Amino acid sequence: xxxxxQSGAEVKKPGESLKISCKGSGYSFISYWIGWVRQMPGKGxxxxxxxxxxxxxxxxxxxxxxxxxxxxxxxxxxxxxxxxSLKASDTAMYFCxxxxxxxxxxxFDIWGQGTLVTVSS
Amino acid sequence: xxxxxQSPDSLAVSLGERATIQCKSSQSVLYSSxxxxxxxxxxxxxxxxxxxxxxxxxxxxxxxxxxxSGSGSGTDFxxxxxxxxxxxxxxxxxxxxxxxxxxxxxxxxxxxx
Numbered sequence: 001x002x003x004x005x006q007s008g009a010e011v012k013k014p015g016e017s018l019k020i021s022c023k024g025s026g027y028s029f030i031s032y033w034i035g036w037v038r039q040m041p042g043k044g045x046x047x048x049x050x051x052x053x054x055x056x057x058x059x060x061x062x063x064x065x066x067x068x069x070x071x072x073x074x075x076x077x078x079x080x081x082x083x084x085s086l087k088a089s090d091t092a093m094y095f096c097x098x099x100x101x102x103x104x105x106x107x108f109d110i111w112g113q114g115t116l117v118t119v120s121s
Numbered sequence: 122x123x124x125x126x127q128s129p130d131s132l133a134v135s136l137g138e139r140a141t142i143q144c145k146s147s148q149s150v151l152y153s154s155x156x157x158x159x160x161x162x163x164x165x166x167x168x169x170x171x172x173x174x175x176x177x178x179x180x181x182x183x184x185x186x187x188x189x190s191g192s193g194s195g196t197d198f199x200x201x202x203x204x205x206x207x208x209x210x211x212x213x214x215x216x217x218x219x220x221x222x223x224x225x226x227x228x229x230x231x232x233x234x
Contacts, residue, residue: 037225047224050221061222063222095171106159106218108171109176111171
């Protein structure tokens with residue numbers, strides 16, 4: 001079964017760092033782009049960026065460029081979303097998702113279950 | 122960035138009736154070299170991740186019931202649920218994947234009347 005499994009919920013304080021993960025299984029990890037999507041409480045979906053697992057080519061939304069880092073470790077079929085200094089406004093559900101067509105950045109067909117990040121003093 | 126808008130913000134439809142959602146992009150998402158519209162539709166139910174329904178504006182994802190259909194080209198698109206079922210209560214999002222960032226619309230909430 002093709003699936004993406006994300007790391008568990010996190011509660012952090014402002015200024016702390018955080019790295020959440022998304023592990024792919026059931027498919028050729030290095031052949032697909034993986035993206036990250038933010039959903040703030042009660043709000044819509046925001047496309048943050050994508051990474052090609054094969055060579056770690058990464059594209060960011062201007063809204064998130066410099067605010068987060070997307071990375072991948074091919075050896076363990078895992079992608080990451082990282083913050084160096086969290087803010088309260090980073091409180092949200094974060095989804096990883098796989099792009100539909102191998103080698104192509106496009107629509108997301110497989111989604112992780114989501115990781116809830118809460119940032120509060 | 123390409124800005125996506127959707128209308129209405131919400132709608133309530135009787136069971137078995139048709140639901141229609143509009144999506145508009147601020148610039149064309151039709152790629153002339155392959156004549157494909159880089160437009161997807163997703164369904165999100167409470168507490169769940171989104172689910173891909175439609176891609177290339179009108180291609181139904183495997184396993185998606187045929188009461189869901191997508192149409193449109195260029196900048197104007199429509200998602201139609203031909204006969205609304207109780208399990209279709211959800212928020213529906215369009216997304217363009219023509220140019221990064223691959224922006225989403227704000228969502229349309231569908232309820233039962």
